[in-house]
Structure formats: C-alpha cells, structure tokens
C-alpha cells in the first residue's frame with residue numbers, strides 16, 4: 138500500500154495537544170504548530186483497522202496481554218537492530234516517562250544524584266526534582282556545531298550519581314550514538330556503579346539506513362545493569378494510546394521494576410486500544426514505517442536546503458535520528474541582533490507565526506536553539522519557510 142504523507146489532515150477538534158493546545162501553551166491559536174513530538178500523519182492502516190475492529194465490540198473492560206503479546210515487538214527488535222530480546226524481559230508501562238519515574242522510585246533514594254545529558258528531554262529533570270533526587274548535569278558539548286558527548290563530564294558526574302537517564306537517540310540534538318560511544322558510557326557507569334535507565338523511544342526513527350544500537354546490547358555489564366524503555370508511540374504515531382514497554386534482562390532488576398509499576402502504582406493494566414494497536418503496529422506496520430522514514434528524510438533535506446538558500450542565518454542541525462531536531466538560531470541571539478531566548482520565541486510566534494519548543498526548555502545548553510517538528514506535511518514546512526523569510530526581511534539587519 139502506498140501512503141500519501143502529503144495529504145492534508147485537519148486535526149483541530151480531535152483533542153490533540155499539538156493543534157488544539159496552541160492557545161493554552163503559546164497564547165495564540167492561529168500559529169503553525171511545529172512543536173510537541175507527534176506526527177500529523179494517520180497511523181498505519183493495520184493499526185487503524187485493529188482499533189476499529191476492537192471498538193466494534195462494545196465491552197471495554199479490563200484488558201489482558203496474552204502470552205504472545207510481545208512476539209511482534211521481539212521480532213521487530215531482532216529484525217531492525219539485531220537485538221535478541223527475550224519475551225520474559227518485557228513488560229507493560231503506560232508511558233516511557235512513567236517508566237523512567239518508576240525506575241527512579243525503585244532504585245534511588247531522596248537526595249541521590251541522577252545524571253542527565255542536557256540539552257535533553259525536559260521531563261527527566263522534572264521527575265528527578267519532583268522525587269527529591271538531585272540533578273547531576275553532564276552536558277553535551279558543541280564541537281564544530283554538532284553536539285557531542287562530553288565523556289569527562291560524564292565521568293565526573295558518575296562519581297556523584299546513582300543512576301544515569303540516557304536518551305538514545307538523543308532528543309533534542311538528533312544524535313544517534315554509536316556502539317563505541319555507548320560502550321564508553323557503559324564503562325564509565327560500570328566503574329562508578331551507576332544504573333542506566335535508557336530511554337530509547339526514538340530508536341526506530343533513524344535515517345538514511347543508519348542503525349540504532351540498544352544500550353543493553355553493548356556488553357554484558359550493560360545488559361545486566363540497565364532498564365530500557367521503548368514504545369510504539371513515536372514509531373507509529375500512537376502516543377495517545379499509552380502502550381510502552383520496559384525491557385529488563387536482569388531478573389532482580391526486572392522484579393523491582395514490575396513491582397513499582399504493577400504492585401506499587403497499580404498502572405500495569407493498560408488500555409485495550411493501546412494493546413491491539415501495539416500488536417498490530419509491530420506485526421504489520423513495516424510498510425508504513427519505511428515510507429514514513431523516507432518522507433521525513435525528504436522533509437529534512439527540504440528544510441535544510443531552503444534555509445541555506447533563503448534564510449541562511451537559521452540553520453537546521455541535521456538529525457541522524459528523531460523527527461524533532463534543533464534549529465540553530467544563534468545568529469539571531471548572538472551577534473548584532475542579540476535577541477534573548479524570550480525575544481527569539483516572540484519573533485517566531487509573533488512575526489513568523491510558528492510555534493516551536495524553546496531550546497532552553499531542554500537546559501541552558503539549548504540557548505539560541507529552537508526544536509522544530511518535521512513530522513508534518515511538506516506544505517507546512519513550505520509555509521514555515523515562506524513566513525520565516527518574510528519576517529526575517531523586516532528584522533533590523535537584513536538577511
């Protein structure tokens with residue numbers, strides 16, 4: 138089946154955060170929504186069909202995941218990333234952030250240090266703080282305009298941390314970590330006895346045939362000292378169905394994670410539609426998935442080329458993974474214009490009429506950057522470039 142990712146789709150009035158939540162989040166309902174990480178494309182047809190078929194049965198009682206529930210996910214991991222996940226390592230968690238929070242609750246105590254690598258997905262910091270743990274920053278560093286892991290900062294941070302929340306691939310820098318980089322992280326964590334909570338929600342969103350390496354695969358220590366979190370939500374655009382997965386090879390760790398999610402919080406039941414969607418997505422979503430990746434690659438190329446040609450002072454940080462890369466706006470915030478982070482956001486909202494996430498949301502390291510969502514119809518990106526070009530002409534210094 139050929140999917141038409143260019144086809145316009147009106148999401149207004151569907152209780153969706155990205156479009157219906159604009160007024161609340163940005164104070165303007167008529168701006169182009171290029172924020173929050175979901176895509177404006179319909180989910181794969183087999184997913185839509187599976188949900189419709191299940192919805193046709195009018196009893197929506199407690200769901201149960203059968204023995205074979207994880208088979209399609211296990212096969213997916215093997216096929217795409219060569220990871221031999223055992224069915225018994227897997228369990229349900231509603232959301233990935235919820236899995237991160239449960240892991241922190243289970244394995245750290247108030248006051249413990251928890252390391253993150255900013256600029257990074259902001260709920261990590263929020264949940265560490267909310268649980269009275271201590272944020273230990275090991276910031277990524279800009280090397281030749283590319284964010285790289287700062288291994289010295291990681292080594293320093295590991296000495297005062299009980300756990301590392303790894304974001305791999307890394308949101309918002311779009312970095313896909315190599316096996317060598319992940320092995321170095323594992324060695325640092327092993328030396329310092331740091332548990333790794335590996336958020337791999339973006340692991341399927343890697344471009345141009347590159348390969349994701351699951352952290353637990355890099356060596357024996359990593360397998361036995363990590364909790365991996367994955368989900369169909371980004372891959373197949375089903376974030377609203379809350380059906381994420383914990384993968385914990387170490388039986389002792391697994392028992393504790395399962396206890397936190399199933400026993401302590403009693404949130405291991407799940408949603409009947411998430412269950413049928415996840416199973417169908419991993420089993421039958423491949424065709425859609427491949428076409429979606431090609432479309433996003435086209436979006437990346439389009440935006441990159443157009444910005445270079447028409448608004449060269451705003452640069453796309455080309456992502457290796459994730460459809461939510463950074464726009465480098467440091468020529469607007471630095472130099473002669475010298476906009477503050479707030480002024481940059483006001484320029485985008487007020488003059489360009491586009492809503493993106495502020496880089497500073499992800500940490501101070503995000504200053505001068507905005508995060509843009511490329512999981513949308515190309516026409517929306519064309520409109521964005523048109524608006525940006527026009528607004529830029531009115532800035533005191535012409536591009």
Ligand SMILES: Cc1ncc(COP(=O)(O)O)c(C=O)c1O
Nearest residue numbers: 174232233234235258308336338
């Ligand atoms: C790195 C990362 N982790 C987790 C999430 C959210 O996961 P969930 O909705 O399953 O909690 C996102 C969403 O953007 C994300 O980018």
